[in-house]
Amino acid sequence: MKTVLVIGIGAGNPDHLTLQALKALNRVDVFFLFDKGPAKHGLNDLRRDLCTRLATERPWRLVQADNPERGPDGDSYTGAVAQLNEDKQQVLERLMDQHLADGECAGILVWGDPSLYDSTLRILQAILASGRQVFEYQVIPGISAVQALAASHKVTLNDIGGSVRISPGRQLPTQLAPGESQVVMLDAHQAFERLRGQGLFIWWGAYVGSVDEVLIAGPLDEVADEIIRVREQARMRHGWIMDTYLLRPISRR
Numbered sequence: 001m002k003t004v005l006v007i008g009i010g011a012g013n014p015d016h017l018t019l020q021a022l023k024a025l026n027r028v029d030v031f032f033l034f035d036k037g038p039a040k041h042g043l044n045d046l047r048r049d050l051c052t053r054l055a056t057e058r059p060w061r062l063v064q065a066d067n068p069e070r071g072p073d074g075d076s077y078t079g080a081v082a083q084l085n086e087d088k089q090q091v092l093e094r095l096m097d098q099h100l101a102d103g104e105c106a107g108i109l110v111w112g113d114p115s116l117y118d119s120t121l122r123i124l125q126a127i128l129a130s131g132r133q134v135f136e137y138q139v140i141p142g143i144s145a146v147q148a149l150a151a152s153h154k155v156t157l158n159d160i161g162g163s164v165r166i167s168p169g170r171q172l173p174t175q176l177a178p179g180e181s182q183v184v185m186l187d188a189h190q191a192f193e194r195l196r197g198q199g200l201f202i203w204w205g206a207y208v209g210s211v212d213e214v215l216i217a218g219p220l221d222e223v224a225d226e227i228i229r230v231r232e233q234a235r236m237r238h239g240w241i242m243d244t245y246l247l248r249p250i251s252r253r
């Protein structure tokens with residue numbers, strides 16, 4: 001039987017790696033790495049570094065494949081993502097077919113935690129359902145960007161007894177529900193702008209946990225312009241940006 005370990009590696013700080021993930025790294029015969037282009041080489045450099053420094057108990061090999069690109073969203077964002085996942089499924093099936101022998105263990109290093117805005121589990125389930133590969137898989141949780149953001153700002157995600165909503169930028173509502181804290185990820189367009197003037201506090205962070213971490217916190221109306229400026233400068237400097245933020249009424253901060 002083939003085995004696939006889906007290993008959450010944390011959100012950019014090598015020290016995010018858990019002991020469970022460390023043990024998993026040392027079971028792997030072949031690491032599958034997906035290349036997302038030159039701008040994101042830094043993300044794979046971290047993965048390679050983790051393998052080299054920490055997977056020391058047995059020989060392993062690394063196989064890299066180009067990550068398929070998402071086509072234009074057109075009428076449907078979910079349609080574009082579904083197509084992307086089908087393309088990724090084909091790539092992963094090929095890797096498992098050509099580079100993973102029966103009895104061997106593959107490792108896929110997932111940014112943050114595999115349960116949050118990551119399609120690896122969906123893709124593995126689709127491969128199993130297709131019957132084209134037979135394997136078992138295990139999931140090793142990681143520290144997500146959300147937890148890393150909260151830790152860096154020394155803030156709780158929820159207000160006492162309140163709930164937390166996590167959504168991508170394009171689904172940010174124009175008003176927060178009463179008693180709710182809002183976390184926003186995958187926001188290329190500073191969706192927080194549409195919540196100005198509502199007495200909200202924002203805890204914003206980019207490259208959280210990494211040496212490039214940038215944090216800004218304050219009343220949204222006072223710091224929104226600064227976040228937009230700092231965000232753009234950082235994006236230009238690195239060629240890409242990953243940022244996350246938490247919003248809550250100032251009265252409940």
Ligand SMILES: C[S@@+](CC[C@H](N)C(=O)[O-])C[C@H]1O[C@@H](n2cnc3c(N)ncnc32)[C@H](O)[C@@H]1O
Pocket residue numbers: 011012110111112113114115116117118143144145146184185186187205206207208209210242243244
């Ligand atoms: C495709 S999702 C992956 C999330 C990941 N699975 C997790 O658990 O954090 C990518 C989004 O995560 C957030 N993100 C990931 N790493 C981050 C970091 N180090 N700092 C800030 N945001 C981060 C950003 O919102 C980014 O757009």
